[in-house]
Amino acid sequence: MTGPLRRIDDVLRGGPASRSWWLVLLCGLLYGAVMGSFNGRPGQAAYSASKVPMLLAATTVLGLPSFFVLNTLLGVRADFGAAVRAIVSSQAVLMIVLASLAPLTVFWYASSADYRTAILFNAAMFGVASVGAQGMLRRAYRPLIAKDPKHRWLLGSWLIIYGFIGIQMGWLLRPFIGAPGEPVQFFRPGAWDNAYVFVARLAWNVLIGQ
Amino acid sequence: MFMLTWWNDLDRILRGEATRSGSLKRGSIDVRPGGLTILLVLLAMVYGACMGCFAIFKEEGPSFVQLLASVVKLPALFLLTLAVTFPSLYVFNALVGSRLSITSMLRLLVAAMAVMVAVLASLGPIVAFFSVSTTSYPFMLLLNVLVFTASGTLGMAFLLQTLHRLSLIPPEPPPTSATELVGDQKGGEVAEPPAGALDHSGDQMPSRQVKLIFRCWIVLFALVGSQMGWVLRPFIGTPHRPFSWFRERDSNFFEAVWGALVGLFS
Numbered sequence: 001m002t003g004p005l006r007r008i009d010d011v012l013r014g015g016p017a018s019r020s021w022w023l024v025l026l027c028g029l030l031y032g033a034v035m036g037s038f039n040g041r042p043g044q045a046a047y048s049a050s051k052v053p054m055l056l057a058a059t060t061v062l063g064l065p066s067f068f069v070l071n072t073l074l075g076v077r078a079d080f081g082a083a084v085r086a087i088v089s090s091q092a093v094l095m096i097v098l099a100s101l102a103p104l105t106v107f108w109y110a111s112s113a114d115y116r117t118a119i120l121f122n123a124a125m126f127g128v129a130s131v132g133a134q135g136m137l138r139r140a141y142r143p144l145i146a147k148d149p150k151h152r153w154l155l156g157s158w159l160i161i162y163g164f165i166g167i168q169m170g171w172l173l174r175p176f177i178g179a180p181g182e183p184v185q186f187f188r189p190g191a192w193d194n195a196y197v198f199v200a201r202l203a204w205n206v207l208i209g210q
Numbered sequence: 211m212f213m214l215t216w217w218n219d220l221d222r223i224l225r226g227e228a229t230r231s232g233s234l235k236r237g238s239i240d241v242r243p244g245g246l247t248i249l250l251v252l253l254a255m256v257y258g259a260c261m262g263c264f265a266i267f268k269e270e271g272p273s274f275v276q277l278l279a280s281v282v283k284l285p286a287l288f289l290l291t292l293a294v295t296f297p298s299l300y301v302f303n304a305l306v307g308s309r310l311s312i313t314s315m316l317r318l319l320v321a322a323m324a325v326m327v328a329v330l331a332s333l334g335p336i337v338a339f340f341s342v343s344t345t346s347y348p349f350m351l352l353l354n355v356l357v358f359t360a361s362g363t364l365g366m367a368f369l370l371q372t373l374h375r376l377s378l379i380p381p382e383p384p385p386t387s388a389t390e391l392v393g394d395q396k397g398g399e400v401a402e403p404p405a406g407a408l409d410h411s412g413d414q415m416p417s418r419q420v421k422l423i424f425r426c427w428i429v430l431f432a433l434v435g436s437q438m439g440w441v442l443r444p445f446i447g448t449p450h451r452p453f454s455w456f457r458e459r460d461s462n463f464f465e466a467v468w469g470a471l472v473g474l475f476s
Contacts (some may be wrong), residue, residue, distance in 0.1 A: 024457040062335045069332035072224040073220060073325065075363060075406015150406070165336055172343045207396040 008096055014139065016085065016155050024092040027099035028053035031125075034102040038109055038118055038177045042183040051173045052098070059169050063161040070157060074150050086140030087158065092143035094133035101125045118177055134159075171195035177202075216245035223321050224328060226407035229372045237376060238314030239321050251285040252322050253331040258284030258445075260334035264350050266448035271382035276447040279455060283442050288323055290442075291435040299427045306419040310376065318372060325407070326365025343448075348473035349445050355467055362435070366428045369406050373424055436457045436463040 007020040008027075017024060029049045034203040036048025064084070071080045108121050137155070170176075174188050182188075219241040222228040228239050263282030265273040296319065300312055310318070340353055439445065440463040447453065 062339050065335055066329070066332040069224065069329055072221075073329070073368075073407055075227075075409060077225055161336070165339065168343060169339060190273045193347050194340070194349050197344070197346040197349050200474050201476075 001130055011089065011092050012096060014136070018085075019090040020092075024095050025053055028056065028095040029096035031095070031102050031105075033174070034105050035122055035176050036178060038115070039100040039108075041178065041184050044175070047186050048176050048178075051176060053095070055166070055169055056094065059162060059166040060087065060091060062165050062169075063158070067154075067158055071154060073171055074154065076082060076144075076148055076150055076154070079144055079147070079151070081142055083141075083154070083158075085142070085158070086137055089140060090133040090137035094129050096209070097129040098125065101128060112151040115177070115180055121136060151177040168195050171198075212245060213249075214319065216242065216249045219246055220249055220324055220328060220439065222255075223324055224407060226405055226409070228321070229368075229374055229375060229407055230405060231378065234372075234376055238311070239372070241317060241321060243313075243317050243320045246320050246324050247289075248286065249329050250320070253324075253327045254285040254288055255280035255281045256437060257330045257334045257337070257461045258282070258328070260338035260341065261354060261445055262447075263338045264344075264347075265453075267342055267345075268353055268447065269345075273447060273453050276444065277451050280445050281455070283445060287438055287442055288327065288434070291431065291438045292319060292323065294438070295427065295431050295434050298430070300422070302423050302427075303420065306423060308420045308423075310420075315374075316378070318369065321372070322365050322369035325368045326361045329364050330357065333361065345449075346474070347446070347449055348470040351470040352467070352474065357435075364408070364434060366431075369428070370421075370424060371408055373421065377420065439463060440466065 007023055009041050011017045011020055011024065016159055029052070032049035033045045036045035036088055038044075067083075068080060071077055071083060077210035102194070105122065105125060109118065112118070145155070171194070172187075175182070175185070178184065219228070223239075223241060223246075225232065228241055233240055257346060258281040259277065261284065262277035265276035265280075296316070298363055299319075303310060303315065337353065341350060344350055439458075440461075441459075443457055444451075444454070
């Protein structure tokens with residue numbers, strides 16, 4: 001096996017991700033670029049490429065302070081380093097899995113020009129990748145949980161914090177794919193809104209039948 | 211320099227070192243309440259700034275006064291709530307014959323507040339992020355209520371747990387004849403993982419009345435705290451309303467939260 005591939009293999013098998021961070025970053029950029037190539041616009045592809053790593057990094061950074069205090073308060077500060085390593089490697093796995101799914105996305109784009117299904121397909125790819133990342137996170141957490149069962153709760157709380165921020169962050173960083181007919185842009189003007197409010201209104205309108 | 215020792219105190223409280231039975235020997239938490247209070251004010255200011263971010267991104271232009279007001283008001287919220295509820299707690303506590311003196315009780319409460327504010331400040335970046343990216347006022351209101359509830363719950367859990375541990379400390383040191391036995395027990399304790407600040411320790415019950423009073427007090431504290439937040443409003447700043455330091459006296463906290471919940475869907 002060649003060097004970079006061996007390193008990625010190492011990360012996937014639970015090795016430390018920090019030494020191969022640039023490879024992992026490359027994977028994120030790759031999937032972002034593929035995702036943004038829906039309309040064949042290089043500008044959108046470049047924007048989306050930078051947004052995927054940004055999405056994951058910013059979500060993690062925003063969530064870490066509260067996770068740190070929570071760990072301290074439950075008396076497992078000593079394991080925080082290991083917990084952060086587990087989180088970082090799960091993010092790395094997320095990006096690597098996404099990159100491995102990139103050819104599928106290309107294939108999908110090549111066979112269908114429908115924007116809505118493109119969104120759903122990408123959502124499915126992110127879903128698959130996060131299942132992979134969670135698998136890694138749980139594996140890395142297993143020794144911690146064996147040491148102290150409180151880590152099980154902490155893992156759950158991390159997933160809640162991460163999901164809560166991540167959904168809004170993804171909503172904020174739109175467009176990732178780029179709707180046909182809309183100009184290429186980094187942020188969508190008017191996108192400055194809240195994903196949860198949007199969904200709540202949508203659900204409410206469906207319920208009362210408007 | 212002082213700052214560093216205060217941070218150390220806060221860190222020891224959060225890790226649970228300050229409240230392990232060994233450290234509670236003298237029937238009080240070994241921290242500097244003055245320094246801890248200053249730290250508490252600073253952390254509350256940090257959260258106030260995160261909360262006030264919403265006002266900077268208003269449609270009708272940024273309102274920096276609102277940000278400043280939130281920064282000033284948030285420490286006031288905590289200190290005033292404590293000031294309003296502390297006297298009754300102390301009186302009832304002394305009435306049922308608790309061993310806690312007024313200084314050790316004040317230390318206990320300041321420590322619990324410090325836990326609360328530390329959790330609050332650690333959630334600050336998330337709140338700031340949502341403040342910046344959201345235009346929905348009801349959502350921000352509910353998110354802040356949720357964050358306050360989470361930190362309040364943790365702070366109060368810390369309070370009850372520490373109270374429990376304090377009541378387990380024997381009033382006098384054990385007689386010397388039992389030293390060997392105590393030594394043995396200590397040897398056994400070392401094998402266990404060190405207890406966190408929220409962990410249960412021992413299964414003895416403290417004085418039931420003291421615990422009851424603290425439980426009632428926590429309810430009172432939550433009620434006064436939330437209504438205090440209402441009296442001191444605006445913290446976030448309703449869109450399309452001019453800034454004012456205080457709003458007129460009407461309605462109450464719970465009605466407003468319900469209103470926000472309804473407003474989220476319409």
